[in-house]
Amino acid sequence: METNKSSNNFIREIIDVDLARGKNDGRVHTRFPPEPNGCLHIGHAKSICLNFGLARDYSGLCNLRFDDTNPETEETEYVHSIQEDVKWLGFDWQERLYYASDYFEKLYEYAIELIKKGKAFVCDQSLEEVRRDRGTITETGKQSPFCNRSIEENLNLFTRMRNGEFPDGSKVLRGKIDMSHPNLLMRDPIFYRIRKVSHHRTRDKWSVYPTYDFTHCISDSLEGITHSICTLEFEVHRPLYDWILDELGIHHPQQIEFARLNLSHTVLSKRKLLEFVQKKYVSGWNDPRMPTLSGLRRRGYTPESIRMFCDQIGVARVDSIVETVVLENCVREELNKKVARVMGVLRPLKVIIDNYPDDQTEEFDCVNNPEDLAMGSRKVPFSREIYIEEEDFREDPPKQFYRLSPGREVRLRYAYFIKCVGIIRDEETGKIKEIHCTYDPMTRGGDSPDGRKVKSTIHWVSNSHALNAEVRLYDTLFNKRDPNDTKEGEDFTVNLNSKSLEVLPNCKLEPGLKTAVKGDRYQFERLGYFIVDAIDSLPGKPVFNRIVTLRDEWAKIERQSKLL
Numbered sequence: 001m002e003t004n005k006s007s008n009n010f011i012r013e014i015i016d017v018d019l020a021r022g023k024n025d026g027r028v029h030t031r032f033p034p035e036p037n038g039c040l041h042i043g044h045a046k047s048i049c050l051n052f053g054l055a056r057d058y059s060g061l062c063n064l065r066f067d068d069t070n071p072e073t074e075e076t077e078y079v080h081s082i083q084e085d086v087k088w089l090g091f092d093w094q095e096r097l098y099y100a101s102d103y104f105e106k107l108y109e110y111a112i113e114l115i116k117k118g119k120a121f122v123c124d125q126s127l128e129e130v131r132r133d134r135g136t137i138t139e140t141g142k143q144s145p146f147c148n149r150s151i152e153e154n155l156n157l158f159t160r161m162r163n164g165e166f167p168d169g170s171k172v173l174r175g176k177i178d179m180s181h182p183n184l185l186m187r188d189p190i191f192y193r194i195r196k197v198s199h200h201r202t203r204d205k206w207s208v209y210p211t212y213d214f215t216h217c218i219s220d221s222l223e224g225i226t227h228s229i230c231t232l233e234f235e236v237h238r239p240l241y242d243w244i245l246d247e248l249g250i251h252h253p254q255q256i257e258f259a260r261l262n263l264s265h266t267v268l269s270k271r272k273l274l275e276f277v278q279k280k281y282v283s284g285w286n287d288p289r290m291p292t293l294s295g296l297r298r299r300g301y302t303p304e305s306i307r308m309f310c311d312q313i314g315v316a317r318v319d320s321i322v323e324t325v326v327l328e329n330c331v332r333e334e335l336n337k338k339v340a341r342v343m344g345v346l347r348p349l350k351v352i353i354d355n356y357p358d359d360q361t362e363e364f365d366c367v368n369n370p371e372d373l374a375m376g377s378r379k380v381p382f383s384r385e386i387y388i389e390e391e392d393f394r395e396d397p398p399k400q401f402y403r404l405s406p407g408r409e410v411r412l413r414y415a416y417f418i419k420c421v422g423i424i425r426d427e428e429t430g431k432i433k434e435i436h437c438t439y440d441p442m443t444r445g446g447d448s449p450d451g452r453k454v455k456s457t458i459h460w461v462s463n464s465h466a467l468n469a470e471v472r473l474y475d476t477l478f479n480k481r482d483p484n485d486t487k488e489g490e491d492f493t494v495n496l497n498s499k500s501l502e503v504l505p506n507c508k509l510e511p512g513l514k515t516a517v518k519g520d521r522y523q524f525e526r527l528g529y530f531i532v533d534a535i536d537s538l539p540g541k542p543v544f545n546r547i548v549t550l551r552d553e554w555a556k557i558e559r560q561s562k563l564l
């Protein structure tokens with residue numbers, strides 16, 4: 001991967017100052033700390049690129065750490081998929097793969113230390129009572145009736161909590177901080193809860209589990225992290241992060257918050273994405289419409305394009321919604337230079353060229369990529385019966401529609417000029433069945449012999465040579481730019497786009513595509529970029545996903561002609 005430094009941002013400025021002052025002995029050590037309760041999405045990519053990118057640019061290190069303190073929602077399956085996704089994005093944690101659960105013993109010891117310092121106590125209140133007594137922003141909280149237990153009693157009870165002597169929910173360990181602290185999270189927060197459930201790694205060893213706030217700062221500290229980068233919602237947690245490390249007197253990383261990525265027309269929340277999967281709105285976490293990294297990968301996005309996107313959107317401290325088109329432009333920009341162009345017809349309309357010899361086949365030399373002639377050319381067969389795109393013909397063309405229509409001449413890309421001379425309809429439905437044309441043999445290769453101009457060039461595929469294939473077109477998952485913009489009482493699912501997937505089972509593709517294998521990408525001229533689906537394709541029977549449309553003149557003309 002390229003080693004270009006990413007663009008400057010406020011976090012880099014903080015690190016530059018730290019380095020200039022000799023803080024952390026000049027080390028930069030970050031971490032990416034996913035909770036294995038779902039697959040990674042493009043928002044996580046922003047965090048991955050940031051954390052691993054800083055390590056790369058400052059000759060530092062970045063750990064991958066599974067934040068697995070929540071035994072109920074976590075699964076090993078996600079642990080694997082997260083590693084695969086981080087690697088696919090092009091980053092390497094080397095030997096530094098950690099689990100917060102590896103620290104359970106140490107965390108427990110630190111909890112004991114806080115109890116011994118009189119800074120933590122066992123509380124018998126229920127979660128509801130804790131919440132009720134916490135107070136509000138305007139009202140101070142009420143002290144727990146258990147906050148004055150002796151250190152000995154606390155040690156005894158906490159040990160017995162660990163030993164499984166008390167039922168779930170009957171006791172918690174709380175920090176003893178300040179029930180009138182302006183920050184509600186500092187009002188004697190919960191550090192441990194009793195959960196007699198099996199954990200994906202420690203199995204049944206523990207019956208108490210530490211909370212996120214207690215675990216995260218200590219994990220960072222144990223790993224020698226210097227800059228603990230997280231999203232803005234953790235800003236209010238920072239005083240607690242600092243309090244715990246200060247009380248324990250251990251290595252103290254600096255927590256820095258940045259704005260999370262929001263992408264238009266989709267949601268970036270594992271909880272909601274899991275709902276899509278469970279309710280079968282999509283075919284799985286890797287459905288090509290999902291904003292997950294596995295979905296984007298299957299859709300045909302490249303790691304380079306996602307890194308380019310993360311670099312372009314930058315890192316700031318203000319929340320905003322980034323348009324999906326910014327992501328699309330990144331993949332367009334990359335694929336434009338890299339992938340071969342081919343011809344494929346998605347909605348075939350048969351064209352018969354009346355004056356072309358019935359038994360003749362010609363091969364035309366077609367350039368693979370005009371942006372890069374070193375990519376060479378290929379031969380594409382042409383014959384009397386071809387397919388063109390249904391929308392490239394209008395019987396009654398509106399103004400500004402320059403493609404094929406009765407009496408009009410157009411250029412077939414790389415082949416000949418043809419002119420429409422007749423229409424055959426299905427007798428029952430009246431629908432156009434085929435078009436009859438004549439060709440001008442003098443225009444071979446698509447060149448005009450006499451300076452005669454045609455206003456349009458269209459793509460085509462020879463009928464007898466065509467590869468029949470299924471092509472899947474995708475649109476955004478949601479109709480609304482902000483899917484959470486709903487009327488009262490409505491769920492965000494009301495904004496789901498019912499037309500987000502269109503399956504075209506009978507597309508006609510140029511025959512060279514028979515040898516396409518899973519993961520191959522092409523530009524279908526005028527139609528966009530496509531990838532051979534990694535799951536549903538069979539040998540010799542590729543299924544294509546459209547990665548993204550082209551942004552070109554054709555699209556504009558199409559839009560205009562629809563307006564007319």
Ligand code: ATP
Nearest residue numbers: 033034035043044046047230231260261268269270
């Ligand atoms: P989600 O809301 O999708 O469940 P999360 O924050 O619960 O996300 P984690 O697994 O805890 O998911 O996230 C791992 C890291 O990725 C965290 O540091 C988190 O701040 C970061 N992250 C998560 N979502 C985004 C996002 N949309 N933009 C940038 N960073 C994100």
Ligand code: MG
Nearest residue numbers: 033034035067
């Ligand atoms: Mg989280």
